[in-house]
Amino acid sequence: MSNSEEKSWTNKKVDHFVVVNNVLGKGAFGKVYRGFCVEDENKLVAAKAIPIKSISDSGKMLELIKREIAILQKVSSPFIVSLYDVARTSNNLYMFLEYCHDGDLKEYLKKKEGKRLSEPEALIFFRHIVEGFKELQKHKIIHRDIKPANIMLSNGIAKISDFGFSRVVEKDDPALLSRLGSPLYMTPQILDGVPFNFKCDVWSVGVVFFEMLYGTTPWIGDSQVKLLQNIKSIPLKFPENPIRSKEVKDLLRGMLKVKEEERMSWEEIFNHPLIKDYTTPALAKEPAPNKDDLEQSVSLNDNYIKKNLVAGYLTNPDTVQTKGPDAIQQNILKKQEQQTTSSTQQSSQMTSKMEQSSQKVNEIVNKQKENEQTRKNILKINEYILYERNIAFFSNFVIQKLIKAYNDSKLQVPADLYFRIIFSICKYQNMQLDKMNEFLNQSKTEGFSEQVWQKYKESTEYQTTVKLIRADIDHSKNFFEELFKKTKDVVTHSFNKETNKDKQEVLNKFLGIIDKTFTLDNKFKSIFKATLNEMIETLKPQIINGKPDKEILVIARYLIVCNNPYLEFKISSFDFNKFYEDIEHISEEEIRKQVLEKFNQKASK
Numbered sequence: 064m065s066n067s068e069e070k071s072w073t074n075k076k077v078d079h080f081v082v083v084n085n086v087l088g089k090g091a092f093g094k095v096y097r098g099f100c101v102e103d104e105n106k107l108v109a110a111k112a113i114p115i116k117s118i119s120d121s122g123k124m125l126e127l128i129k130r131e132i133a134i135l136q137k138v139s140s141p142f143i144v145s146l147y148d149v150a151r152t153s154n155n156l157y158m159f160l161e162y163c164h165d166g167d168l169k170e171y172l173k174k175k176e177g178k179r180l181s182e183p184e185a186l187i188f189f190r191h192i193v194e195g196f197k198e199l200q201k202h203k204i205i206h207r208d209i210k211p212a213n214i215m216l217s218n219g220i221a222k223i224s225d226f227g228f229s230r231v232v233e234k235d236d237p238a239l240l241s242r243l244g245s246p247l248y249m250t251p252q253i254l255d256g257v258p259f260n261f262k263c264d265v266w267s268v269g270v271v272f273f274e275m276l277y278g279t280t281p282w283i284g285d286s287q288v289k290l291l292q293n294i295k296s297i298p299l300k301f302p303e304n305p306i307r308s309k310e311v312k313d314l315l316r317g318m319l320k321v322k323e324e325e326r327m328s329w330e331e332i333f334n335h336p337l338i339k340d341y342t343t344p345a346l347a348k349e350p351a352p353n354k355d356d357l358e359q360s361v362s363l364n365d366n367y368i369k370k371n372l373v374a375g376y377l378t379n380p381d382t383v384q385t386k387g388p389d390a391i392q393q394n395i396l397k398k399q400e401q402q403t404t405s406s407t408q409q410s411s412q413m414t415s416k417m418e419q420s421s422q423k424v425n426e427i428v429n430k431q432k433e434n435e436q437t438r439k440n441i442l443k444i445n446e447y448i449l450y451e452r453n454i455a456f457f458s459n460f461v462i463q464k465l466i467k468a469y470n471d472s473k474l475q476v477p478a479d480l481y482f483r484i485i486f487s488i489c490k491y492q493n494m495q496l497d498k499m500n501e502f503l504n505q506s507k508t509e510g511f512s513e514q515v516w517q518k519y520k521e522s523t524e525y526q527t528t529v530k531l532i533r534a535d536i537d538h539s540k541n542f543f544e545e546l547f548k549k550t551k552d553v554v555t556h557s558f559n560k561e562t563n564k565d566k567q568e569v570l571n572k573f574l575g576i577i578d579k580t581f582t583l584d585n586k587f588k589s590i591f592k593a594t595l596n597e598m599i600e601t602l603k604p605q606i607i608n609g610k611p612d613k614e615i616l617v618i619a620r621y622l623i624v625c626n627n628p629y630l631e632f633k634i635s636s637f638d639f640n641k642f643y644e645d646i647e648h649i650s651e652e653e654i655r656k657q658v659l660e661k662f663n664q665k666a667s668k
Contacts, residue, residue, distance in 0.1 A: 451499050462485050
């Protein structure tokens with residue numbers, strides 16, 4: 064289609080869909096346009112238009128397109144982009160695909176510092192992709208073109224897309240030879256033009272996973288020949304920074320073996336602890352029977368934090384529902400069943416009507432774009448709420464650090480101070496969660512327009528976040544109950560035997576906040592700040608004059624943040640995973656330097 068022809072049309076009705084001249088992107092064989100369902104204008108689709116002329120001119124292209132359609136019609140997974148329908152006009156073949164609202168992984172990485180993700184976030188993406196490959200393996204499908212641009216994002220789920228180069232491997236098929244795909248992510252066997260198998264996708268997913276973790280691909284080259292030479296001659300090397308876990312690096316080594324026979328299989332990846340163990344909820348483990356109530360509660364709290372420390376855009380794969388036919392597919396099937404001569408005539412009349420009503424379609428598209436802007440606003444509100452929730456869970460994370468250090472005899476402080484600090488942080492966390500729960504239950508709120516707030520309350524994001532916050536509250540209150548009993552006993556005992564009047568006054572004031580009210584009033588704020596400062600001052604001589612364990616330095620750094628979390632976590636898009644990663648992996652010398660700087664800043668105020 065020439066540029067003038069391209070610009071001349073505004074919309075077309077094709078079968079059950081309206082295609083709008085608004086290009087979303089380019090696929091392997093044609094442009095992808097915005098579209099929507101005739102039956103429901105709010106149901107968006109991505110319409111891939113493939114010129115008939117280009118198909119008829121190339122037998123190979125026709126074969127690839129037929130293959131892509133056949134493959135997408137076979138598979139059904141929330142981690143694979145759906146094909147709704149296929150239709151043909153005099154000029155184009157149309158594939159109507161699932162509309163992914165949030166772009167692709169390539170664009171997502173571009174927005175991140177260093178074009179990389181934290182390890183926890185990269186692992187969630189990786190698990191989504193692996194879940195998609197479980198479905199592909201079931202149907203013996205090789206993708207052959209896995210790269211960040213072909214991983215689409217929609218509602219917190221990563222989805223494999225663009226099956227233009229895929230194929231089904233039959234039982235007696237010889238090894239594949241065609242050199243298709245994107246060079247940087249291609250297996251060396253494809254680059255070399257030698258036979259390859261299912262493990263070509265293992266390689267490509269490994270390269271994408273490496274890029275998510277490090278911000279670069281493991282090998283580069285200014286040509287396919289040079290790239291292949293580098294892969295064969297330069298051993299896989301992991302950058303020193305950012306620091307990544309041994310488990311992740313071992314998995315990458317297995318996926319990026321140059322020799323295919325040495326490379327991991329999909330079955331091995333599906334059964335790898337990073338995949339298999341993740342789907343087993345940590346809270347299913349029963350606490351040891353010989354533990355007291357508080358110890359059991361601490362153990363459960365630790366497990367809950369490991370699973371839920373940071374909430375964000377991505378959905379944990381084990382919470383994603385298995386995919387069935389969605390509303391668009393159901394409508395199409397229903398319409399196909401009911402189709403008669405009269406409905407065909409109606410369809411013809413509707414086609415004519417649609418062609419005559421460009422203004423109407425423009426109104427629909429403008430409305431859809433308004434809806435998309437509303438969705439962006441919804442995501443912004445949700446981001447803010449999860450940001451506040453993640454600050455609350457930072458408090459819980461600090462509690463677990465304190466408990467571990469105390470139990471390991473690294474944190475050597477009086478018992479009353481230990482219980483006062485973890486109790487006050489725990490109470491603050493519960494106050495924050497209660498505040499967010501109240502915020503979510505409001506009919507209107509400051510900072511957001513009433514219309515946008517109501518739209519948010521009708522959204523799936525709202526439902527998911529409410530469910531998360533309520534689960535957080537239930538868990539945190541249970542932990543608080545056990546901590547409440549023990550703290551009251553310890554502080555009361557210390558007060559009764561204390562002879563120093565100043566210390567007695569401190570303990571007496573603290574007894575005044577050992578209750579089950581969660582109101583962030585001035586009384587609590589004052590005692591909370593005083594307790595934080597008392598703990599920091601207790602640790603300070605050890606940090607300034609001695610050689611404390613790194614864990615104590617990390618705790619001191621976290622306690623300083625607790626004093627004013629909003630000073631550290633400045634924006635709602637703050638990357639909490641990266642924050643934890645940076646501090647946990649920092650050198651002892653650097654963390655000591657940071658803590659001393661914070662001490663000096665406080666002293667100069």
